[in-house]
Amino acid sequence: MTNEQTIRTTCPYCGVGCGVLVRTGDGIEVAPDPEHPANLGRLCSKGSALAETVGVQGRLFQPLIDGQPAGWDEALDRVATKLRETIERHGPDSVAFYVSGQLLTEDYYAANKLMKGWIGSANIDTNSRLCMSSAVAAYKRAFGTDTVPCSYEDLERAKLVVLAGSNAAWCHPVLYQRLVKARREHPDLRVVLIDPRRTASADIADLHLPIRPGTDGWLWNGLLVQLAERGEGNPLYLQFVEGSEEALAAARESSPNIDTVARICGLEPERVAEFYDLWCRTERVVSVFSQGMNQSTSGTDKDNALINCHLYTGRIGRPGMGPFSFTGQPNAMGGREVGGLANQLAAHLELDNPEHRRLVQDFWQSPRIAERPGLKAAEMFQAVREGRIKALWIMATNPAVSLPDADTVRQALAECEFLVVSDCTHPTDTTRLADVVFAAQTWGEKDGMVTNSERRISRQRAFMAAPGEARPDWWIIAQVAQRMGFEQGFDWQSEADVFREHARLSAFRPEVERDFDLGALAEISDVQYRDWTPKQWPLPAERPEGTPRLFGDGQFWSDSGKARMLPITPRGPARATSEEYPLVLNTGRVRDHWHTMTRTGKSPRLSGHVVEPYAELHPDDARAAGIEEGMLVRVTGARGHIIVRARLSDNQQPGSVFVPMHWNDQFSHGSYVNRLFPVATDPVSGQPEFKHNPVRVEPWQAGWYGFLLSRREVDLSHATYWAKSRGKGIWRYEIAGSEPVKDWARCAREVLCTESCGVNWIEFYDAGRRTYRAARLEEGRLESCIFIGPSHELPPRDWLIAIFEQDEIDEATRRSLLTGKPGAGQEDAGRIVCSCFGVGLNTIRKAILEQGLTTPEAIGERLRAGTNCGSCVPELRSIIEQTLAEQSEA
Ligand SMILES: Nc1nc2c(c(=O)[nH]1)N[C@H]1C(S)=C(S)[C@@H](COP(=O)(O)OP(=O)(O)OC[C@H]3O[C@@H](n4cnc5c(=O)[nH]c(N)nc54)[C@H](O)[C@@H]3O)O[C@H]1N2
Numbered sequence: 001m002t003n004e005q006t007i008r009t010t011c012p013y014c015g016v017g018c019g020v021l022v023r024t025g026d027g028i029e030v031a032p033d034p035e036h037p038a039n040l041g042r043l044c045s046k047g048s049a050l051a052e053t054v055g056v057q058g059r060l061f062q063p064l065i066d067g068q069p070a071g072w073d074e075a076l077d078r079v080a081t082k083l084r085e086t087i088e089r090h091g092p093d094s095v096a097f098y099v100s101g102q103l104l105t106e107d108y109y110a111a112n113k114l115m116k117g118w119i120g121s122a123n124i125d126t127n128s129r130l131c132m133s134s135a136v137a138a139y140k141r142a143f144g145t146d147t148v149p150c151s152y153e154d155l156e157r158a159k160l161v162v163l164a165g166s167n168a169a170w171c172h173p174v175l176y177q178r179l180v181k182a183r184r185e186h187p188d189l190r191v192v193l194i195d196p197r198r199t200a201s202a203d204i205a206d207l208h209l210p211i212r213p214g215t216d217g218w219l220w221n222g223l224l225v226q227l228a229e230r231g232e233g234n235p236l237y238l239q240f241v242e243g244s245e246e247a248l249a250a251a252r253e254s255s256p257n258i259d260t261v262a263r264i265c266g267l268e269p270e271r272v273a274e275f276y277d278l279w280c281r282t283e284r285v286v287s288v289f290s291q292g293m294n295q296s297t298s299g300t301d302k303d304n305a306l307i308n309c310h311l312y313t314g315r316i317g318r319p320g321m322g323p324f325s326f327t328g329q330p331n332a333m334g335g336r337e338v339g340g341l342a343n344q345l346a347a348h349l350e351l352d353n354p355e356h357r358r359l360v361q362d363f364w365q366s367p368r369i370a371e372r373p374g375l376k377a378a379e380m381f382q383a384v385r386e387g388r389i390k391a392l393w394i395m396a397t398n399p400a401v402s403l404p405d406a407d408t409v410r411q412a413l414a415e416c417e418f419l420v421v422s423d424c425t426h427p428t429d430t431t432r433l434a435d436v437v438f439a440a441q442t443w444g445e446k447d448g449m450v451t452n453s454e455r456r457i458s459r460q461r462a463f464m465a466a467p468g469e470a471r472p473d474w475w476i477i478a479q480v481a482q483r484m485g486f487e488q489g490f491d492w493q494s495e496a497d498v499f500r501e502h503a504r505l506s507a508f509r510p511e512v513e514r515d516f517d518l519g520a521l522a523e524i525s526d527v528q529y530r531d532w533t534p535k536q537w538p539l540p541a542e543r544p545e546g547t548p549r550l551f552g553d554g555q556f557w558s559d560s561g562k563a564r565m566l567p568i569t570p571r572g573p574a575r576a577t578s579e580e581y582p583l584v585l586n587t588g589r590v591r592d593h594w595h596t597m598t599r600t601g602k603s604p605r606l607s608g609h610v611v612e613p614y615a616e617l618h619p620d621d622a623r624a625a626g627i628e629e630g631m632l633v634r635v636t637g638a639r640g641h642i643i644v645r646a647r648l649s650d651n652q653q654p655g656s657v658f659v660p661m662h663w664n665d666q667f668s669h670g671s672y673v674n675r676l677f678p679v680a681t682d683p684v685s686g687q688p689e690f691k692h693n694p695v696r697v698e699p700w701q702a703g704w705y706g707f708l709l710s711r712r713e714v715d716l717s718h719a720t721y722w723a724k725s726r727g728k729g730i731w732r733y734e735i736a737g738s739e740p741v742k743d744w745a746r747c748a749r750e751v752l753c754t755e756s757c758g759v760n761w762i763e764f765y766d767a768g769r770r771t772y773r774a775a776r777l778e779e780g781r782l783e784s785c786i787f788i789g790p791s792h793e794l795p796p797r798d799w800l801i802a803i804f805e806q807d808e809i810d811e812a813t814r815r816s817l818l819t820g821k822p823g824a825g826q827e828d829a830g831r832i833v834c835s836c837f838g839v840g841l842n843t844i845r846k847a848i849l850e851q852g853l854t855t856p857e858a859i860g861e862r863l864r865a866g867t868n869c870g871s872c873v874p875e876l877r878s879i880i881e882q883t884l885a886e887q888s889e890a
């Protein structure tokens with residue numbers, strides 16, 4: 001019997017916050033919600049593949065104590081007792097919470113309340129410190145409050161959109177698609193991309209400025225100077241703004257003219273002039289900023305230099321204009337609302353303001369209230385390492401992979417007196433180190449609210465039962481609080497109870513004026529909460545429909561009531577390159593993976609686009625170092641090294657190398673990039689540098705290269721390098737070893753035939769070429785196969801993956817397994833480019849050459865590639881360019 005129903009919920013990945021329709025019945029089907037204002041009927045590749053990531057694979061079913069399954073009572077009591085004892089013995093600051101922008105607002109609110117109101121410390125910080133904290137600090141310095149003034153609609157109503165340090169095509173794909181559509185409909189809309197790399201987002205850019213890494217401050221200061229020289233200051237708006245003279249003076253100091261800016265930023269003066277002309281003459285301009293600006297030791301200053309230009313021209317708070325920080329995580333914004341950062345209180349109230357502290361304590365009726373800021377993420381882990389923090393509770397984040405200096409973090413976690421981790425997945429690189437692991441519910445199982453980049457609050461709704469005994473995070477926190485003796489503040493019966501309290505707090509004592517106001521929701525009923533439709537805060541009692549834009553009227557919540565332009569003296573990166581470490585390491589995201597891969601790593605559809613960790617280098621740098629495409633290379637930084645695949649591309653500027661942030665110990669042999677460099681943070685925001693770390697890249701001399709495809713997971717102790725990825729019904733391993741193997745036959749059997757009798761095994765060894773191939777067949781089907789050779793040039797993989805789908809292996813296929821070459825009728829589709837329809841690179845190239853296709857649209861018509869979510873369209877265009885260029889050379 002099927003019980004079909006459709007649930008409206010919100011995508012758990014990025015801060016775009018797309019509405020999703022989930023149909024449950026025989027299986028789960030995911031479709032875009034045409035009514036959600038964020039996505040208006042679109043989803044990207046990750047959202048479209050959500051159904052492949054739910055379910056029991058890799059899930060934790062019940063709590064663990066010292067790695068052993070335990071009951072909830074025992075685990076909760078253990079944590080409550082240990083926290084209470086630690087506080088009694090060493091004081092409230094000896095415990096800390098490290099939480100996440102992937103918690104729902106209710107979870108986040110509960111964690112913050114427990115730490116700041118009951119434990120009485122502000123030692124709660126969040127992975128948003130690694131993500132949004134420079135943007136938060138910059139908004140607060142400029143506006144007095146952490147208020148994003150814009151709406152998504154402004155992207156469509158603008159005449160100029162600048163993407164500063166944002167790869168929206170891959171990281172905010174639905175906003176990017178909205179831009180693509182807007183450009184089609186309004187040909188006069190211009191897009192400028194500022195990024196040292198030529199990313200997929202360059203596909204819609206009229207102008208790409210491949211800026212020298214870390215120099216954005218000079219560029220934005222230069223723009224301010226030009227605005228002043230061209231009389232673009234807005235005297236009416238400047239009445240509401242303080243500090244313009246000082247800001248201008250500082251800008252003139254660093255960036256007096258276009259030539260100086262061009263020289264420092266490594267750009268052609270004509271291109272800089274073009275950018276300045278566009279910005280100066282366009283009233284409706286949105287400047288988007290993201291991690292290329294934020295994740296820097298001067299990120300806050302860079303963000304303020306950008307915001308300065310909007311304040312100076314009054315291009316803010318009206319349709320089609322404003323400085324727009326795209327938030328990363330689904331609830332980064334919600335975390336800011338509840339005060340998840342160590343230097344905030346709750347409901348956008350300030351920790352260092354006694355009146356605000358009193359307000360929150362009176363509302364909570366709490367025994368205590370934190371009186372001074374707690375430790376920011378990097379400091380917190382330093383304190384764990386030094387034993388100042390003795391008990392740490394991590395929720396919904398994987399710091400063993402995502403924090404800088406990750407090996408030191410791992411050591412600190414291993415040595416921490418008492419480590420608790422709440423996660424839905426186990427093992428992760430972090431849960432492995434925990435004394436207690438709480439089994440958390442996750443997307444699809446839990447209910448609550450999230451707030452996206454445009455301040456829009458949406459519901460996540462459960463549509464399936466949680467596996468085993470997993471529980472929602474707010475419940476786990478409330479249970480621990482109650483068992484610590486704090487019954488009265490944590491006796492909520494439901495998510496709706498928590499949310500109502502959060503909304504009421506935001507409107508408590510309205511005489512204390514503030515931006516964040518959910519007064520209209522203070523009495524939200526359970527039914528209204530259930531049926532909530534997305535709206536943008538502020539949602540004061542008198543404006544229940546919400547607020548799309550702010551500050552158009554020049555009213556700010558700062559002490560003076562005015563905004564502030566900051567005098568910015570740009571600084572270069574904290575760590576310069578040297579003879580020993582000559583390249584700048586830039587890190588970030590790939591299209592189809594999410595962070596530490598705990599979710600997207602489960603999806604065959606999302607794992608085919610990039611199957612292993614890589615370092616992308618400019619061909620000149622590669623040549624100088626003796627590196628070829630496809631080789632394995634060692635990337636070495638001041639703290640350690642990793643081995644990854646080399647990719648050569650002139651999208652990279654010389655002197656830079658890009659490595660994705662995603663790979664961890666579960667999917668590779670220690671190729672997590674954050675182990676390379678020490679911590680360096682922005683002095684204002686505490687946000688770590690992730691985009692500018694000096695490294696060296698050199699060939700890694702492998703004794704052998706290989707790959708292995710298998711229906712079962714295998715143990716790879718023989719390999720010095722391995723990376724694994726999910727294929728349809730199989731696992732794919734790329735492997736290599738440093739030492740030559742004497743007896744391949746024995747070694748391969750050891751790995752693939754753990755049980756020896758009755759195994760149907762075929763193999764081939766070519767001593768001259770030093771290649772070895774073997775396959776294991778089971779009931780006529782291919783069970784696993786392995787290919788080894790002396791160099792990285794090995795047979796293609798994708799036609800082999802297709803053989804796993806055959807029910808019967810015929811003689812010809814058997815032969816091709818041993819020769820390592822596709823036989824007649826077997827095509828190698830190549831690496832997956834379009835993950836929605838599984839269309840491979842070779843198929844696309846063939847169609848371009850044989851059918852004379854010259855546009856992504858034509859490819860879409862023939863192969864369907866790019867016609868669902870559109871995320872691969874930029875890549876299709878560059879494949880066309882490259883294929884045609886190669887054809888004309890040939
Ligand atoms: N596919 C995918 N999407 C995601 C995520 C994911 O894991 N996967 N994560 C989400 C999260 S939490 C976040 S925070 C966002 C991040 O979204 P983005 O900020 O767009 O992504 P990143 O790849 O971290 O970095 C953006 C760009 O900054 C550039 N950059 C590096 N140095 C500089 C510089 O000095 N100046 C300038 N101007 N640019 C520079 C990089 O080359 C990179 O292309 O993505 C969200 N969306």
Ligand SMILES: Nc1nc2c(c(=O)[nH]1)N[C@H]1C(S)=C(S)[C@@H](COP(=O)(O)OP(=O)(O)OC[C@H]3O[C@@H](n4cnc5c(=O)[nH]c(N)nc54)[C@H](O)[C@@H]3O)O[C@H]1N2
Nearest residue numbers: 131396397398402422423425440442587595596598661690
């Ligand atoms: N080198 C480098 N490092 C970076 C960055 C970079 O650009 N470069 N970017 C930084 C940024 S912007 C970010 S946001 C971070 C992200 O880094 P992390 O937050 O560490 O990454 P995730 O993989 O998203 O970790 C989320 C964890 O929460 C678990 N989880 C999922 N749902 C739930 C739930 O409902 N409850 C609980 N309790 N657990 C759940 C998942 O299984 C997973 O283990 O990485 C940062 N690190």
Ligand code: SF4
Nearest residue numbers: 011013014018044047
């Ligand atoms: S853009 Fe993609 S990942 Fe982001 S919320 Fe929308 S569907 Fe999810």
Ligand SMILES: [Mo]
Nearest residue numbers: 130131328329
């Ligand atoms: Mo992020």
